[in-house]
Structure formats: structure tokens, C-alpha cells
Amino acid sequence: MSEELTRERAQALIEEVLEVYPEKAKKDRAKHLMVNDKAITQSKKCITSNRKSLPGVMTQRGCAYAGSKGVVWGPIKDIIDISHGPVGCGAYSRGGRRNYFAGTSGVDSFCDINFTSDFQEKDVVFGGDKKLAKLIDELEMLFPLSKGISVQSECPVGLIGDDIEAVSKKKAAEIGKTIVPVRCEGFRGVSQSLGHHIANDAVRDWILSARDEQPFEGTPYDVCILGDYNIGGDAWASRILLEEMGLRVVAQWSGDGTLTEMENTPKVKLNLLHCYRSMNYIARHMEEKYNIPWMEYNFFGPTKIKESLREIASHFDEKIQEGAERVIAKYTPIMDAVIAKYRPRLEGKKVMLYVGGLRPRHTVGAYEDLGMEVVGAGYEFAHNDDYDRTMKDMKDATLIYDDVTGYEFEEFVRQLKPDLIGSGIKEKYAFHKMAVPFRQLHSWDYSGPYHGFDGFAIFARDMDMTVNNPCWSLFKAPWQKPAAAEPEQKAA
Amino acid sequence: MANIMIRKNAEGGLVFYLPKRDIEDNITSIEFDAPEKWGGELKLANGGVYYIDPIPAPARLPISLRAKRLDGVE
8 A cells, every 4th residue: 555654544453453352352452562653662561462362363373392492492403302292293393494504414413303202192191201211212322423312391291290300310311411301391381482481491501501611712702693593594694794704603502503512602702692582591691600791683684784793893802893894895785786686676665574583673674775664563472672672673653563363464464555474384375365475484485594694685586586476466366357457368 | 579680781770680571671770889788779760669688799790689579560
């Protein structure tokens, strides 16, 4: 729609969409929808987040197990993650995030293999501890090069009260490897967000301090990338920039990361935090225990990358600052060429986003670099501190929706008519059928990387490919088209 | 009582963080701010007031503590 999105119009739209709900549901959902106002510095005054989803609506959220196994633990390549419980949780969550890794699958890397204890009725009745112990023995025999094992609890484990900690400790002593029990049963919390927290706490308690006493050949330029899951190679595209400016990346958490890297992380000089939502907990812990400062950065789109590189460099000496300028000077002409090519094709297009932890705010800069405008943004599982950050990055009168329901999102899209939607797989086909260009922004729609300068070129190409794809005009069946527009055709 | 963390921000001010409630805000005033006695009532920019038992000033921040909510938003 060509008409400008004003505060009044956005507010009216929210009222209209809420109209169909029963009184109680309406009251509850109203708290999760807002129109951005840059004057407000505290999101809790105008939006409620991290609350239980309303029963009866379509929500896009996941569970604590998804947050722990799927997001934080899954990408660590040399740790075997056991989905401890019935087979489904592991089978249906396998490999969907495309966390790339360098290694040989099944020999020293285990990201794309599903390991499960496959609970049967008798395991629920008699307890699954024996089965877990047997499973660990089998793993040790079949995959001797694994560096560790994590036990990711599924719901039944918590319900029947299995003592996975005891099994883990006993077996860890037996096989001489790190075994981490993670209490991430799916019923905990309201979304995958608590799973991130539980996973962070498990890393803190079972892994982080393992090498505290060991010598480490450090440099003054050691950094760690936190919260980059190497989706489609994101972490690699980020890492080369940091290395080019003279920093040494000691660890990647957790995309293409290893157990050793994680154990060495307390030795770094600065933690670089990309996904605030899923890893701020461990960053805060390391700041307290090891005195390591942390900073958030944003590697989407040249404007934000340049800002971030300079900010990262400001924590170090002149050598790194020069390095940052050198990197920026090297890539600026390349990025200008990318923008010159795609901006004319994308200028003025409107985008609506509904993703997870950081993208609704982080990708805004990249869209703006391409001349696109974000008219709506929302998170599945953000907390208020995410919205505090989002409101600063968004334009006034942007629609902001928390844990948006299937109905609300479709209705917003019908009314605002964006030129592109960035969201997850559950929304993808609904919007495809509505003939709205759509990118799956959880795993970059089987493309990527999108981080870093290299990633931006791919990002720009993908957005152009989607928005300007001729297929979107072919969605109406010939007999539904207005008669005048349809030329007479002979039946084939 | 809730676990909180107090850290310094880039400007050198104190920041209050309550993970359970996602409250992260600047501390506008602290009742005791001396090397031998530090803590007491904390007033936040969002209007919240919390109390921590006075302790000798911590050697470095951040520090995790137990705090009691006295007043203000939750």
C-alpha cells in the first residue's frame, strides 16, 4: 500500500485485528502489540513479553529443549548431543538450522547426526537411567573421537525424575570425557528462551572452568565470538573480518565451535556478543568471574558492520584500530558496488519481520542499506531487554508485535501489504499462498552466510531474487483473474 | 529476595540487572558508597527501589548479590 504508515493507522490496525478475540484474550493480546515510539526508553511500559502464549491461538514458539539442543548445544561440533527421551524431539529437530562445521561427520563432528535414547513405555515406568548409561557406552565404542557428550533432557525425563546428573558423573569418570547433563525439559518456561538460559548455565557449571589452571599462550588480541551459530557459514564470514583487522579469534560459540575452544574462552580479552538473547547469560557470568568485558555487535549490512568494527577496535590499541580502518577501506568499494547494483531494484520496498532472538532488530540496518523500510517487526521469544534495544533501532510508528499469533500476522500482512516478509518455516507457505514474497530468516532460506561484508552481497542478491521474482504475479488462477485482462486462449 | 548483578557501564555508572524479571537499568543513587560500607538502598532510573545488605565495597564489578524489592515497578 502506498499510503504512509502513521501512528494512528498502525494503532487502528491493532484495534481492528484484536476485535475478533473474546474479551479476555483481547485484553491479553493487546499488551503484546504496540506502535513504536522512540521517545519511550523502557519497553515494559508499552509491551509485555516473555509470557505464556494464549491457549487456542497459533503460536510459532518452540520449547526449552529446542533452545538448548537446537540452538546452543547442537552446533558444537565435537560434542555428541543425546536427545534423552522419546525419538521424535530429536528426529524432527535434526539439522534444520544448517549450522555448518568443518570436520568429518560421524568421525570427529556430530552436528548432523541424531542421537536419542528412544524412550519406550518401560523406560518411563522403570526409569531411563540404565538405558542412558548403556547408550553412553555404545557411543564411546562407535564414536571414540568425540570430545564430550551432552544429555539433553526431553519432557519425560523431568516428569519421572531420572537422575541424569548421577549417570553423567559416573560415566564421565569411567570414559574420561566431559559429560554434561542439561535439564532442558520442554515444559520448562514459556518458549525456547529459557532453554538458552539453561544451556548457558550448564556450560557455566560443567565446562567453562575446566582449564582455569592450565597454561595458555595468549595474545593481547584474543577475542571470542559469542552467539553466532554459523548458519550457512555466518561465523566464518564474521571471523575473517576480525582476523583481518588483527584480532585472534580463540573461540566460536557455538557454530563450528569445539569443546576445547569453549574451555579456553575464559582466557580471552573481550567477548563479542552477536545473539544477545541466547548468550548474554554466559557473557555476564564471564564478566563477573573472569573480568572479561563484553560488547554487542551487529554484522548485518555495511553501515552496521563498519560501526561495529570501529567499536570493537576501540577496545584495543592503535594497531587494531588501523586494522579496522584497513578492512573497512578494503571492503567499502565492494559494498558500494553491491548497493549500486541492488538498491535501484529494492528501493522503497517494505519489509515485515518476525523472527527469533536478534534479527528483527539487527537486520534493519542491512535492509536500510538497500533502501528498504521495515514497517513491522516482532520476536517469538524476546524479553523486555530485547525490546528496549529494538525500539531504538526502529523508526517511529513501526508496528511491533510480540509472540504474534498466526491470525494476527496474516491480518497485519493483508492490511500493510509489505513487499517482503522475513520469518520462519511455519509462516513460509501461508504467505507463499497469499503471493507475498517471503524469505525464511531463521536459516536464511537455505542460503547464507548473511553476516559480514561477504554475507551482505549474498543477502542483497537473495532479497532481490525474492522480491523481484516474477512468480508472485502468477498466483491467481486464470479463471479468477478479471475477465478483461484475460485474452482468449484455446484449450490445450 | 532475588539474585541481581551490579555492573559498571561504559560511562562508569552502576547498572542494576535482575535476570528473572529482565530488569536492566541504571542505578541513580546508592545509599552507602564508601570503601568500608557499600550497598543499602538502590534507586533505579525506572523508579524501582531495591535493598542490598551493606558490604565492604567490592574490589571489582560486576558482582552478584541478593536484593530485596522495596518499591516500584516489577
